[in-house]
Amino acid sequence: MISIEGLTKKYGKLSVLDHIDIKFEKGQCLALIGPNGSGKTTLIKILLGLVIPNSGRVLINGKNIHGQYRYREQIGYMPQINQFPEHMRVDQLFALVKSVRSGVKGYDEELYHDFGLEEMGKKRLGALSGGMRQKVSAALCFLFRPEILIMDEPTAGLDPLSNEILISKLKSSRREGKLILISSHILNDLDEITSDVLYLMDGRVRFYKSIEELKATTSEQRLNRIMACLLNPKEAYV
Numbered sequence: 371m372i373s374i375e376g377l378t379k380k381y382g383k384l385s386v387l388d389h390i391d392i393k394f395e396k397g398q399c400l401a402l403i404g405p406n407g408s409g410k411t412t413l414i415k416i417l418l419g420l421v422i423p424n425s426g427r428v429l430i431n432g433k434n435i436h437g438q439y440r441y442r443e444q445i446g447y448m449p450q451i452n453q454f455p456e457h458m459r460v461d462q463l464f465a466l467v468k469s470v471r472s473g474v475k476g477y478d479e480e481l482y483h484d485f486g487l488e489e490m491g492k493k494r495l496g497a498l499s500g501g502m503r504q505k506v507s508a509a510l511c512f513l514f515r516p517e518i519l520i521m522d523e524p525t526a527g528l529d530p531l532s533n534e535i536l537i538s539k540l541k542s543s544r545r546e547g548k549l550i551l552i553s554s555h556i557l558n559d560l561d562e563i564t565s566d567v568l569y570l571m572d573g574r575v576r577f578y579k580s581i582e583e584l585k586a587t588t589s590e591q592r593l594n595r596i597m598a599c600l601l602n603p604k605e606a607y608v
């Protein structure tokens with residue numbers, strides 16, 4: 371579904387992504403993990419066409435995304451930092467977003483309802499708490515029923531109930547065969563949904579393995595324990 375070939379990105383002399391070659395398929399839920407500054411957000415932004423790589427290419431469903439924009443209709447994106455028109459109300463934002471996309475067969479408003487965003491409809495976006503903004507952003511990500519979901523720190527700031535609602539939504543999306551890419555440092559939240567772990571370090575793929583393989587290698591079940599084992603320099607798992 372997504373094929374990344376020889377992808378390299380530099381900011382000046384800083385090499386942020388260094389010849390990345392990976393493929394993602396339908397039905398995968400990838401945990402994109404790595405230390406701060408390892409290139410996770412840069413990789414996501416290249417997939418979205420927001421950052422142009424120095425070399426290499428990205429194919430989505432076999433088509434090179436360079437210079438293209440229509441492919442983005444297949445992608446729902448939840449950014450790490452939400453930038454909303456602060457004076458607009460929540461209900462106005464959803465109406466606006468719906469109005470700019472034509473030919474939509476039906477919206478997915480499950481999160482909109484489950485997060486209680488209807489009741490918040492008259493609130494100004496600038497007056498929302500951090501967690502409320504996350505809910506708006508998550509609900510927008512799913513709105514157009516995209517085949518690919520890309521989420522950067524989606525559970526940060528969500529209360530426990532909202533967290534459960536989002537995780538359950540991600541589980542059902544994976545069952546529907548969507549491709550989900552989640553960048554997060556909160557590994558506990560990824561336990562129930564992750565199919566594969568992509569670990570980036572210094573702009574390179576340190577490993578890209580299925581969760582089953584990682585569980586078997588480390589004899590651990592929880593993602594944070596798995597990562598602790600793998601990253602322990604005394605161990606030689608990877």
Ligand SMILES: Nc1ncnc2c1ncn2[C@@H]1O[C@H](COP(=O)(O)OP(=O)(O)OP(=O)(O)O)[C@@H](O)[C@H]1O
Nearest residue numbers: 381384386404405406407408409410411412413450
């Ligand atoms: N627009 C930019 N100009 C210059 N350097 C940048 C730019 N965007 C990112 N970088 C640098 O690229 C590197 C990778 O940043 P990126 O945001 O991709 O990391 P990340 O893995 O998402 O980090 P975090 O876990 O902290 O969110 C960092 O050193 C960052 O400072």
